[in-house]
Amino acid sequence: MTEKTDFDLQHFMPYLLNRAAEASSLDFQRYYKARYGMQRTEWRVVFHLGRYGDLTAKEICTRASIHKTKVSRAVAALEKRRFLTRQPLEGDRRHELLSLTRTGKAAFDDLVEEAQRFDDTLMGAFSVTERDILRRCLRHIIDTGRGS
Amino acid sequence: MTEKTDFDLQHFMPYLLNRAAEASSLDFQRYYKARYGMQRTEWRVVFHLGRYGDLTAKEICTRASIHKTKVSRAVAALEKRRFLTRQPLEGDRRHELLSLTRTGKAAFDDLVEEAQRFDDTLMGAFSVTERDILRRCLRHIIDTGRGS
DNA sequence: GATTGATAGTTACAAATGCAACCAATATCA
DNA sequence: TGATATTGGTTGCATTTGTAACTATCAATC
Numbered sequence: 001m002t003e004k005t006d007f008d009l010q011h012f013m014p015y016l017l018n019r020a021a022e023a024s025s026l027d028f029q030r031y032y033k034a035r036y037g038m039q040r041t042e043w044r045v046v047f048h049l050g051r052y053g054d055l056t057a058k059e060i061c062t063r064a065s066i067h068k069t070k071v072s073r074a075v076a077a078l079e080k081r082r083f084l085t086r087q088p089l090e091g092d093r094r095h096e097l098l099s100l101t102r103t104g105k106a107a108f109d110d111l112v113e114e115a116q117r118f119d120d121t122l123m124g125a126f127s128v129t130e131r132d133i134l135r136r137c138l139r140h141i142i143d144t145g146r147g148s
Numbered sequence: 149m150t151e152k153t154d155f156d157l158q159h160f161m162p163y164l165l166n167r168a169a170e171a172s173s174l175d176f177q178r179y180y181k182a183r184y185g186m187q188r189t190e191w192r193v194v195f196h197l198g199r200y201g202d203l204t205a206k207e208i209c210t211r212a213s214i215h216k217t218k219v220s221r222a223v224a225a226l227e228k229r230r231f232l233t234r235q236p237l238e239g240d241r242r243h244e245l246l247s248l249t250r251t252g253k254a255a256f257d258d259l260v261e262e263a264q265r266f267d268d269t270l271m272g273a274f275s276v277t278e279r280d281i282l283r284r285c286l287r288h289i290i291d292t293g294r295g296s
Numbered sequence: 297g298a299t300t301g302a303t304a305g306t307t308a309c310a311a312a313t314g315c316a317a318c319c320a321a322t323a324t325c326a
Numbered sequence: 327t328g329a330t331a332t333t334g335g336t337t338g339c340a341t342t343t344g345t346a347a348c349t350a351t352c353a354a355t356c
Contacts, residue, residue, distance in 0.1 A: 007260045017169035020286040023293025024162040094304040094351045112155045133281045138168040145171025242334045
C-alpha cells in the first residue's frame, strides 16, 4: 500500500486547476472591476450577450453553467447601470430577452479587446501544440464533469 | 481590425480554467463536505499538515496562497471539531504550530485516498504526454500569475 | 375551465468571503 | 529604556454566495 504522504497536492488536478484559474483571472478581473464596476458573473453575462446575441436569462444559465439566482442578480445590476435592457417575450411572458445597450456593447468591445490581449500574453508562453492540448483537455474536463 | 464577435469565450483561458476547476472539484468537494463537514480551505489546511508535517498558519498561507483570515477561520473550525491542535511556539509566542490529531490524520488518509482515486479517473482520459503538458502549463500559469 | 404540474425568474435568509481595523508579541533603534 | 515598526493571527462589518421557498406564466389533463 502506498504511503499517504506520497500523494502530492501539486499534482492533484482539481487543486492545480483551481489555483491556475485564480491566478489567471486576477488581472483581468481587476480590469473590469476597476473600469466598469462589474463582477465575474456580470462580465460573463455581458460577454454572452455580446458574443452570441440577445438571449434569455435561462439560456445564459445553460450555456455558462451559472445558477439562475446569480444570473438574475447580475442582470438586475447590469440593467440598473444601463448595460442591458430586458424585453418580455411575446407569446411567453415568462421569458425576457436581454439585449446590450449601446453602453453595454461598448463595454463588451473594450473588454473583449482586453481579454484578447490578456489571453495572448498568457498563452504566449506555450507552443501551439501545448495550447491545443491544454484547451482540449480543459474542455474535456468541463464536458465530463457533472454540471451544477 | 478583427471583429469583436470573433473572440470565442470557449478559447479564453481564464474562462476555461475556471470552468474546468469548478467541474473537476465538484464531486470531491461533495465528498469531504458530506463526510467530514469540511469546506475547501479546511481540506487544504488538513492536506498541508498531513502532507508536509506540522506548520504554522502563516506557512500554510504562503504555500497555498490563501489569505490569512481564511486560514484563521479554517483552523478555528478544524480545532473545534478536533481535527487539529495548536501549540504556541517557544521563543516566539506569536506563532502557533498546528498538528493533526489522530482524527485529523485519519481524515487526511481517507481524503488522500479518495483524492487519488478521483484524480485517476479524471486523468484516465488523457495520455501520459497530455498529462505532463497539462500539469506543466498549469504550474507555469500558477507561478507567473500575480499572487493575491 | 379547474386542477395539477412545469418553467422563468425573484426574493429572503443563512453561510462564506474580502477588507480593514485590530490585538499581542517581537524586532529595531534612538 | 522607551518609541516605533513589523509580524502572526483574530475580529467586525459589508458584500457575495448558495439554498430553498416564492411568484407568475404557461402547459396538460381531467
